[in-house]
Amino acid sequence: MDMNHALDALAALGQKTRLEVFRLLVKAGTDGMHAGEIAEALNVRQNTMSANLAVLLRAGLVRNEREGRTIRYVADMEGIRGLLAFLMEDCCGGNPQMCQPVLDALACEC
Amino acid sequence: MDMNHALDALAALGQKTRLEVFRLLVKAGTDGMHAGEIAEALNVRQNTMSANLAVLLRAGLVRNEREGRTIRYVADMEGIRGLLAFLMEDCCGGNPQMCQPVLDALACEC
DNA sequence: GATTCATATCCATAAATCTTGATATATCGA
DNA sequence: TCGATATATCAAGATTTATGGATATGAATC
Numbered sequence: 001m002d003m004n005h006a007l008d009a010l011a012a013l014g015q016k017t018r019l020e021v022f023r024l025l026v027k028a029g030t031d032g033m034h035a036g037e038i039a040e041a042l043n044v045r046q047n048t049m050s051a052n053l054a055v056l057l058r059a060g061l062v063r064n065e066r067e068g069r070t071i072r073y074v075a076d077m078e079g080i081r082g083l084l085a086f087l088m089e090d091c092c093g094g095n096p097q098m099c100q101p102v103l104d105a106l107a108c109e110c
Numbered sequence: 111m112d113m114n115h116a117l118d119a120l121a122a123l124g125q126k127t128r129l130e131v132f133r134l135l136v137k138a139g140t141d142g143m144h145a146g147e148i149a150e151a152l153n154v155r156q157n158t159m160s161a162n163l164a165v166l167l168r169a170g171l172v173r174n175e176r177e178g179r180t181i182r183y184v185a186d187m188e189g190i191r192g193l194l195a196f197l198m199e200d201c202c203g204g205n206p207q208m209c210q211p212v213l214d215a216l217a218c219e220c
Numbered sequence: 221g222a223t224t225c226a227t228a229t230c231c232a233t234a235a236a237t238c239t240t241g242a243t244a245t246a247t248c249g250a
Numbered sequence: 251t252c253g254a255t256a257t258a259t260c261a262a263g264a265t266t267t268a269t270g271g272a273t274a275t276g277a278a279t280c
Contacts, residue, residue: 003126003129003130006129007124007125007126007129010120010123010124010129011121011124011125011237012124013120013124013197014117014120014121014122014123014124015117015121015237015238016113016117017238019113019116019117019120020113022197023196023197023199026197026198026199026200026201026209027199027200027201029205029208030205030208034256035256035257035258036255036256036257039257045239045240046256046257046258047239047240047241047242047257047258047259048238048239048240049257050257050258050259051238051239051258051259052238053257053258054258054259066246066247066257068247068248068256069246069247069248069255069256069257070247070255070256070257071256071257071258075208077208077209077211077212078211080197080198080212081211081212081214084194084212087123087132087133087136087190088136088190089133089136089137090136090137091136091137095139095140098139098140098185098187099136099187101187101188101191102187102190102191102194104191121267125267125268127268144226145226145227145228146225146226146227149227155269155270155271156226156227156228157227157228157229157269157270157271157272158268158269158270159227160227160228160229161228161229161268161269162268163227163228164228164229176227176276176277178226178277178278179224179225179226179227179276179277179278180225180226180227180277181226181227181228
C-alpha cells in the first residue's frame with residue numbers, strides 16, 4: 001500500500017453513501033450483496049450507486065463478480081487490512097503504550 | 111463514533127497533506143510536533159497547513175496544546191481507535207475468518 | 221507598549237467531486 | 251432475434267474543497 005492507494009481508499013470512504021456501502025458489505029460478510037440489492041437497501045439511484053461502487057472498486061475496498069445478469073460485490077478485507085497497516089505504520093516507535101488502544105479496538109470475538 | 115464523525119475523519123484523511131500530517135504525528139508519538147515544524151517538514155505554506163490542521167482537529171484525529179508562542183499537535187489515538195472500530199463494526203457476524211487478516215494488520219511489536 | 225514570532229482566519233479563485241437524466245452494454249428467456 | 255432485466259458509462263450542472271495572499275490574534279522579548 002503506497003500513499004496514493006491509501007488516499008484513494010480514504011477518499012472513497014469519506015463519502016456518506018460509499019461508507020454506508022462498505023459497512024453494509026462488511027456486515028454482509030463473505031456472501032456480499034448484488035449491486036441492485038445494495039442500491040435498494042440504501043435507497044440510492046441505480047446509476048449513482050454504480051458510480052460509487054466503481055470508486056470503491058478502484059480503491060481496492062470491494063471486489064465484484066458477475067453472476068449472470070447481476071453482479072455481486074464483497075468487501076475486500078485484504079484492502080482494508082493494507083489501509084489500516086499503512087495508517088498505523090511505525091506507530092510503536094518508542095511509545096508502545098500509545099497505540100495499544102488502537103489494537104484493542106479490533107479485538108472482536110473472532 | 112457515529113456516521114457523521116466517521117465521515118469527517120475519513121474525509122480528513124482522504125487528502126494528501128492531511129494524511130501525511132497524520133502519519134508524521136503517528137510516527138512522532140506522544141511528543142507530537144509544533145505546527146511550524148509540521149509545515150516545514152512537509153513543505154507546505156503556513157496558512158495552508160493551519161487550515162489542514164484545523165480539519166484534522168475537528169475530525170478528532172489530532173489534539174493540540176499551546177506552548178507559549180507555539181502550538182503542539184499530537185495524534186489522537188483514541189480518535190483513530192474509534193474510527194477503526196466503526197469501520198469494522200459487526201465484521202465477525204458469522205464469518206470469523208473474514209476479518210482475521212485485518213486484525214493481524216495491527217499486530218505490531220507493542 | 222512596540223516589535224517580533226507563531227499561528228489562525230478571511231476571502232476569492234481554481235479544481236475536484238457528486239448527482240442525475242439519458243443512453244449503452246451485457247445477460248437471460250421466449 | 252426480440253424484449254426484459256441488471257448494471258455501467260457519458261455529459262453537464264451544482265456543490266464542495268483546496269490553496270494562497272492578506273491580515274488578524276496571541277504570546278514573548280526588549
